[in-house]
Amino acid sequence: MTSLLLKNGTVYDSAQGIKGQKLDVSVQDDIIVEVAQNIDSRDFDQVIDLTDKVVAPGLIDLHCHVFHGFNSSGVHPDVAGVGSGVTTVVDGGSAGHSNFGGFPAYIIPNSKTRVLCMVHISSTGLSVMPELTTIENIDVDQTARVVQENYPLARGIKIRAVGPTTETIGVEIVRLAKQAAINSKSQLMVHIGELYHEGKTLTQELLPLLTHGDILTHTFTPNPGKIIDSDGKVLSEVFDAQERGVTLDTAFGRYNFSFDIAKTALDQGLVPNTISTDMTIPGRQQSAHSMTEMLTRFLALGFGLADVIKMTTENSAIALNMLDSIGTLMVGKEADISVLSIVDGDWHVSDVKGNILPTNKAIIPYITIRSGDVITPDFGPHPWGFLPTQNMS
Numbered sequence: 001m002t003s004l005l006l007k008n009g010t011v012y013d014s015a016q017g018i019k020g021q022k023l024d025v026s027v028q029d030d031i032i033v034e035v036a037q038n039i040d041s042r043d044f045d046q047v048i049d050l051t052d053k054v055v056a057p058g059l060i061d062l063h064c065h066v067f068h069g070f071n072s073s074g075v076h077p078d079v080a081g082v083g084s085g086v087t088t089v090v091d092g093g094s095a096g097h098s099n100f101g102g103f104p105a106y107i108i109p110n111s112k113t114r115v116l117c118m119v120h121i122s123s124t125g126l127s128v129m130p131e132l133t134t135i136e137n138i139d140v141d142q143t144a145r146v147v148q149e150n151y152p153l154a155r156g157i158k159i160r161a162v163g164p165t166t167e168t169i170g171v172e173i174v175r176l177a178k179q180a181a182i183n184s185k186s187q188l189m190v191h192i193g194e195l196y197h198e199g200k201t202l203t204q205e206l207l208p209l210l211t212h213g214d215i216l217t218h219t220f221t222p223n224p225g226k227i228i229d230s231d232g233k234v235l236s237e238v239f240d241a242q243e244r245g246v247t248l249d250t251a252f253g254r255y256n257f258s259f260d261i262a263k264t265a266l267d268q269g270l271v272p273n274t275i276s277t278d279m280t281i282p283g284r285q286q287s288a289h290s291m292t293e294m295l296t297r298f299l300a301l302g303f304g305l306a307d308v309i310k311m312t313t314e315n316s317a318i319a320l321n322m323l324d325s326i327g328t329l330m331v332g333k334e335a336d337i338s339v340l341s342i343v344d345g346d347w348h349v350s351d352v353k354g355n356i357l358p359t360n361k362a363i364i365p366y367i368t369i370r371s372g373d374v375i376t377p378d379f380g381p382h383p384w385g386f387l388p389t390q391n392m393s
């Protein structure tokens with residue numbers, strides 16, 4: 001039995017209505033046992049003073065690529081995860097039914113980070129690109145079987161509604177992916193951004209197929225299948241989908257996050273549910289950088305600290321239908337905790353177009369607690385660490 005006390009931190013846990021209160025959190029082995037003021041530190045094996053630090057439920061990255069060693073761009077789960085202040089990563093369909101076995105056999109046993117997966121509707125996932133060139137690349141029954149056999153590791157089906165098949169086959173590929181989700185009683189995650197013929201984008205065509213629990217990722221993509229129409233209005237289908245319980249995720253990726261689209265959508269009252277990275281090896285080096293930098297981008301867009309934490313904890317857990325086990329510091333839950341530093345300064349964050357927003361607060365990881373183990377973050381994605389670019393002018 002080992003006991004850990006996190007002392008004097010400022011706690012945010014939207015699932016419990018805690019919004020920036022000074023509270024202590026105690027952990028016994030891998031379980032949260034108390035969240036309260038002034039817990040006596042005498043009986044604990046380890047006490048960490050977190051004065052001036054933010055204590056949040058373990059951050060959840062709802063979309064990243066961690067099929068490390070299998071796909072050339074797959075980052076190690078602990079690089080995207082515990083090394084970056086994140087305790088749960090969701091692989092966004094790096095593997096399909098034919099190679100999914102790599103996750104339970106090799107990725108999971110070598111990861112401290114909690115890894116969950118979407119199984120790509122393409123048989124080989126993203127190990128061959130483009131992943132869908134003909135309808136022969138799709139096997140609905142096999143994909144549904146792999147999701148069911150690997151539950152709860154496998155959470156649902158992924159499709160990238162982009163690429164050559166969307167021109168030849170169109171929305172039918174999304175319908176097949178949705179069928180696999182229905183057959184496996186799971187959820188569908190759809191990557192949007194494609195143009196389609198006759199004035200309607202594929203995004204407009206596929207949105208009505210999504211039902212409660214499905215996830216739309218890349219909500220703020222600037223690409224042709226974006227959520228804004230030619231008159232600058234957010235598509236009514238997007239509001240309708242969110243109303244039905246579709247999660248609007250904002251994965252950054254290398255090409256799929258625009259501050260202009262974000263501002264246009266926010267101005268019209270569309271608030272996304274979750275924040276994620278779409279992390280890959282090049283994405284870490286060149287674009288998204290880190291989960292905490294994603295949070296900083298949303299601060300720059302005008303969101304508050306409580307909002308961005310909620311969007312990466314409670315909301316992401318709800319999106320996975322897992323709020324009973326992750327996304328909160330509720331007593332009795334597994335001790336997944338992200339401790340963050342808020343650093344004042346003159347910072348710049350950028351979108352995929354190279355547009356820049358200033359912000360005077362940056363969020364970086366301080367320590368990560370995963371199932372009770374205290375982990376120090378790695379150095380970070382930039383030559384100088386986790387902080388965003390500093391304004392030199």
Ligand SMILES: [Zn+2]
Pocket residue numbers: 063064065092253278
């Ligand atoms: Zn992705």
